[in-house]
Amino acid sequence: MRLIDRSKLKIESNEAINYRPDAAHEKLRRRLAILAVIIAASFVLLLTRLWFMQIVSGDEYLKKAEGNRIREIALEAPRGEILDRNGRVLVKNRNALAISVVPEEMGNEEQVIDRLSKLLGIGKGEIKRKIEKSRAPNQRAVVLESDVSEEIVTYVREHQREFKGVIAGTKPVREYPHNELACHLLGYLGEISPEQLKEKKGKGYRLGDEIGLSGVECTYDEVLRGKVGNYRIEVDASGNSVRQLYREEPRSGMSLRLTVDEDAQRLVEDALKAGISIARKRYNPELGKRYAAGGGAAIVLDPKTGEILAMASYPSYNLNEFVGGISKKAWKELNDPKNMFPLNNRAIMSELPPGSTFKVVTALAAICEGISKWNTPYYCNHVFTEGPFKDYPKYCWSMHHGIDLFNGIIQSCDIVFYRLGYMFWLKQQKEEGKPIWEYAREFQLGKDTGIDLTGEMDGRIPTPDWKKEFNEKHGGDVVWYPGDTVNMAIGQGDILVTPLQMACVYAAIVNNGKFTRPHVLKWTEDDSGKVIRKVEPDVYAELQIPQDSLNTEKTALEGVVKGKGTAAATFEGFPLDAIPVAGKTGTSEILGKNPTAWFVCYAPAGDPKYVISVAIEEGGHGGESAAPVARMILEGLFKIKTSGEILPSAGD
Amino acid sequence: MRTQSELKFEPDLVDQSLPRRFLKRFPTRNIDRVLVLSVLALSIIGIIMIYCATRADTPSTYYLKRQLVFFILALLFMVLCAGFDYRRIIPYSKFIYVATLFLLLLTFVFPARSGAHRWMSIGIFDFQPSEIAKLVTIIMLATFIADHNMDMSDNREFLKALGIALVPMVLIFLEPDLGIAISIFVIFVGMALVGGARLKQIAVLGLATIATVVAGIELHLLKGYQLERLLVFIKSDIDPYGAGYNLLQSKIAIGSGRLFGRGIFQGTQTNLKFIPEHHTDFIFSVVGEELGFIGAALILFLFGLLLWRLLRIASGARDSFGTMLATGVIIMFFFQVLVNTGMTLGIMPVAGITLPFLSYGGSSLIVSFMCVGLILNIGMRKFPQDVQS
Incomplete structure (x- = not known):
């Protein structure tokens, strides 16, 4: 093959302009014209597309461009x-x-x-x-x-x-x-x-x-x-x-x-923990094993302002586990029933029968109703058989022989309060006066205290109407028996309260009937420490109870920690002369379980700075398990150095 | 040998100096000024847009300076290509063609860059033989078709012409440079049709092509990314970060330009590099974003002007070779403009085809200007008195 065509090297200079025959030339022109039309059409298409993108949808694309960029x-x-x-x-x-x-x-x-x-x-x-x-x-x-x-x-x-x-x-x-x-x-x-x-x-x-x-x-x-x-x-x-x-x-x-004090908080937590671990070592002869003492709560409250100085709940958990999202495993563990729900704040969430700590309410109610006087004599022979209770006898935890209402509080005699309860039942039958549950409500029980914490429970104050409604739903007995009123008189039966509610009841008693809203926030402050909003004491209810009755009861409560009082053993060696303590033990029975140990107290009794409420679930008797915790807390708060072991008291 | 034959026809020029001889042969009065102005305008806008697109790079004027040098070189090549009677190419067509095929083969000797054997390094400039192969194929086809009296309806001649296009096409496809391979195919189809081929022949060729492509996919001859690129424009909105990302960003750039554009140097899609290859394949997106509909339409208008003048020359050429040569160039420019701008607008596949005169790149710019030079040449010499004798 020859790469260079020599025959064409010569260029004809005088070639005609259109050397092609006309027909062929026409054909060529037509083809080029078709090409021109195709080109023109394509340009129209491109321009149309450009128009639609830039003029019609331009704003939309601009938004997308901004979204890209910003x-x-x-x-x-x-x-x-x-x-x-x-x-x-x-x-x-x-x-x-x-x-x-x-x-x-x-x-x-x-x-x-x-x-x-x-x-x-x-x-x-x-x-x-x-x-x-x-x-x-x-x-x-x-x-x-x-x-x-x-x-x-x-x-x-x-x-x-x-x-x-x-x-x-x-x-x-x-x-x-x-x-x-x-x-x-x-x-x-x-x-x-x-x-x-x-x-x-x-x-x-x-x-x-x-x-x-x-x-x-x-x-x-x-x-x-x-x-x-x-x-x-x-x-x-x-x-x-x-x-x-x-x-x-x-x-x-x-x-x-x-309002919380770091030191007080640590003190209360340690005391509660120690109290619970002691309770767990104690033998319960009724169940034939040691107390379970699965959980408990302790609160220190300033009765005048409602400020919470410390609030402990046991068991607790480590907050740092939640940083950056808690692991699945840790979360599962915290919600395992075996671990007694450490996330729950038992001070406001545990609903427990108050037991004998409720007797302060019954006693004042009885005085107000004229059912009893402080010195009305009663006789405790361990068993209560009056009226219908002949067939269903009720027992006192001890045998107090001759006793009056005043000493009934000190020694927590159940017979005295069964009798009061029975009187309430009789009046209730005749629809005379205020029923006992009305007094409980006046003490702000059965509804939350309104503390600035979430998850607070209401507790429960049973009434005949409530019982009917509740048991119709749950298939229980709908009839309100004399036993229901009598049980309530000693804080047993269907009545439920939270440890905080009990603290508030005692705070109201020392406050001459005024209920000050408990709270944990003192104030909010900005970066520079400037106070923005201060929480002022909020009196949200007041008891209509004569001052002298309250005073007498307070004197009775002071007797609980000494002499024949149910917590006397525990406060042995405590400088009561310098710092008088007043309080009440409580032991609430729950069928088939260990009793809940309660102790609610305040000190110094004349002008109380602190109200302390301690409750240990399945912790045994109030005197033996709860009162020692309260004493430990008091010792810490008042910086008292005492030697020797804190003794349990036998009292209920 | 060549000078001897020339001397035979121009004995009076022997004693004249070279520039004077050159000027004598240059019938400047017939130069198509509109054509020249349109390509100059396109190139200058291109240089500005390249600067817009690349000024964030370091050094900021690297691409600008290079493209300016290419532009000057390209102008020289244009003048050279217009400076002799275009019919003198005819005897050398085959030689040039074979030499170009050799160059294409030679690219495989050079080390591959980003997986492709497209370039030959000549000092600071990387020469891309496939660009020149487009022009050479056009020349070869024009020679062949003119030689056979513009009658491609004959099946044997048609197949021979196809063969001429196919050899460089296959070599370029293997480089691989799918865009230029397809361009050559389209150039062949267009030239064959203008050169007398019947639609039936083209239809059969089309079917054969489809069969080949299907076979190519089945036998995995087509590279995965090439197939993806061809298919992606259909589903660009579904897959914004995959293969359709470039396309979507280009559309956003153009769309956001609206009527007047976001202003020169102000295009965020360009400046923040959302448009990929913004100085080469996607230069039209930069125009659309920064100069808006006005600017983009101006570019299309200038291309329209260019093609119109080229068509005028094609139809007015004094011989078949001139007509076919011009036709080939028209189809080449038209196809590149259509596919490139269509791609940036999301209505054509991403085939890796540059926009003539605007895209950055020396080979492309120089070859485009050589084409223009040759067509000017044809237009200048359509009257007998302009032909040297």
Whole structure:
């Protein structure tokens, strides 16, 4: 093959312009014309498309371009701290290293999740669940794991290309320097649920936020959380920040100054724990085994102001386990019935029969109704057989022989109160005067105290109507028997109260009938410590009981800790002359279980600074298990140094 | 040998100096000024847009400077291509063609860059033989079709012409450079049709092509990414971070330009690198974003102007070779404009075809200007008195 065609090297200079025959030329022109039409049509198509994209949908595309370019980052507001009454830190914040993802920026999601799963050691399913749960219109990072190691953060930062959309940074988290101390009061945080989100609509809550789920973290969540800031940056295609466009600083949350005293709280918790461990070693002859003493509560309340100085519940839990989201295993353990529900704040959530501690109410009711006088004589021969009780005898825990109402309180004689109960029953039959449950209600029992903590229970004051309604539903006996009234007179039967309610009853007695609302918040303060809102004492109810009756009862309560009193043994060696103590033991029976041990007291008796309420579930008798706890607390509060063992008292 | 034959026809030029000879042969009064102005405008807008797209790189004027140098080189090549009677190419067509095939083979000797044997390094400039192969194939086809009296309706001649296109096409496909391979195929179809082929022949060719592509997929000859690229424009909205990402970002860029554009240097999609390959394949997206509908429509208008002038020259050429050469160039430019802008607008597949005169790249720019030079050449010499004798 010849590459160069020599025959054509010569160019004919005088060639005709149109050497082609006309027909052929026409054909060619036609074909070129068709080509021109095709070209023109294509250009019209391109221009139309351009018109639609730029003129018709231009704004939409512009929005997308802005969405590409602008990244909105929420600046988390530091949550307020929680301090004790003296300003000592109970809860603070720290910056934790955290791995989060922005789902919209992940690109190949599957691949990134796979890498994260390997790096963090969490299942792919769990990561996906977390992302799915927080995938919201508000583009924000989903925290996958808090408190990761420095190496993990460095690794992600160095391999950012492989971890598209993954942020390795810091995140403020709660820190609890005292672990378990006041855990029930303070409360834990958790991720907001969709229901809570709906409930808190319009208050700046967002999906994925942490929210207080118990304690003051919950009641004062809106105060503590502050306001989230906003940070808008321009980013390039690889997600790198180019410049800052807008910034609104977050406003940090208010700090809470609690009424709680850190030292008192520790003291009360330790005393309760010690009391419970002693009770567990004690043998219960009735059941033939040791007391279970599964849980208990102790409260120290300032009766004049309603301030809670300490509130302990046993068992407790470590708040630090909740930092960065509690692990599944730990959560399961906290909710295992075997572990006696450590998350419950028993001081406000345990509904227990008050036993003999209720006798203060019965006695005052009887005086007011004219059923008895303080010195009306009674005779205790251990068994009560009056009227219908001939066939269903009721027993006293001891044999007190000749006794009056005043000493009936001191020695907690059941016969005296069975008799009062029976009188109430007789009057109730004739529909004369106020029934005993009305008095219980006047003592603010059967409804919550309104303390600023969540989950408080109402307790229960039984009435014939209640019994009918309740047992119709639950298939029990609907008839109100004389035994129901008589049981209530000694704080047994269907009556249920919380340890806090009992503390409030005794606070009202020492307060000359005034009920001051119990509370744990003293004030809220801002960053600089300026007080924003102070909680003032709130008298929410007042008893209509003559002052002298209250005074006599107070004198009787002072007798409980000495002489023949049911807690006398326990307070042996306690400087009662300097710090007079008044109180009442209680032992409430629950069929088939160990009795609940109660002791409610106040001191100094003349001008009480503290009301103390102690309840130990299945802890035995009030005198033997609860009263020693109260004495330990008193010793601590008044800084009394005593030697020797605190003795249990035999009293009920 | 060549000079001897030339001397035979132009004995009076022997004693003249080279520039004067050159000017004498350059019938400047017939130059199509509109054509020249339109390509100059396109190139200058292209250089500005390349600067817009790449000024964030370091050094910020790297691409600008290079494209300016290419532009000057391209102008020289254009003048050179217009400076001799285009019919002098005819005897050398085969030689040029074979030499180009050799160059294409040679690219396989050079080390592959991003998995492709497209470039030959010549110092600081990477030469892309496939670009010149487009022009050479057009020349070869024009020679062949003109030689056979513009009658491609004959099946044997049609197949021969197909063979001429197929050899460089296959070589380029193997580089691989799917975009240019497809361009050559389309150039062949267009030239064959203008050169007398019947639609029936093209239909059979179309069926055969489909069969080949299907077979290629079945036998895994087509690379995965090539297939994906071809299919992706259908589902670009579903898969924003996958293969359709580029397309979606390009559409966002153009759309957000609206009527007047976001202003020069103001395009966020461009500046923040959301548009991929924004100085090469996606330069039209930069125009659309920064200059808006006005700017993009101006570009299309200039291309329309260019193609109109080219068509005028094609139909007014004094011989079949000139007509076919111009036709080939028209189809090449038209196809590249349609597919490239169509791609950025999301109505054409992402085939890796550059936008002539605007996309960054020396080979493409120089070859485009050489094409323009040759067509100017044809237009200048359509009158007998302009032909050297």
